[in-house]
Amino acid sequence: MQSVEEFLAxxxxxxxxxxxxxxELADSMKSAGNGEVAKLFxxxxxxxRLHLADAKARAGYRDVPDLLPANFEWPDFESPEKAAIWAADPMIGKGEALEIALEAEQxxxxxxxxxxxxxxDPEIKRLAIxxxxxxxGHVAELQKWIVAHKAGLKAPA
Structure with missing residues (x-):
């Protein structure tokens, strides 16, 4: 990252x-009658959306570049947290959904x-921290959910 503005973009x-x-995955699960997984997604x-609002607020007065999708250089084909589209399978179980969510958050x-x-850059470093x-925190929470699910327990509060 060359600038805070680029980081925020x-x-x-x-x-x-x-x-x-x-x-999208939540809507797909809901329409398929898989309410528990729909609620999680x-x-x-x-x-x-909360993180998006936070990033936009941090961008505030800055001149954040409006990059086209093709201009982003992600580690893989798409942005890191874009969960696997195959998770839209209406027959997916809670355990699989949790694993997909964990993979995206990780x-x-x-x-x-x-x-x-x-x-x-010290300012980028502070934001990245x-x-x-x-x-x-999301990864840890999902790991708790997975452990509880594998143990046959209800989701952690």
């Missing part, structure tokens, strides 16, 4: 795409961690 895109994909979409964490580990911490 990436954060905004990442969170926007995560919110949209988890929302909707919650993850809402978290991403990819988001890893993206921000890579920025943190490679930037020399916060974003890494937020994503780490």
């Amino acid at each position: 990436y954060a905004i895109r990442l969170e926007q795409e995560a919110a949209e994909r988890f929302g 909707r919650q993850l979409s809402d978290y991403s 990819a988001g964490h890893d993206f921000y961690k890579q920025v943190l580990d490679t930037t020399t 916060e974003f890494v911490a937020e994503e780490a």
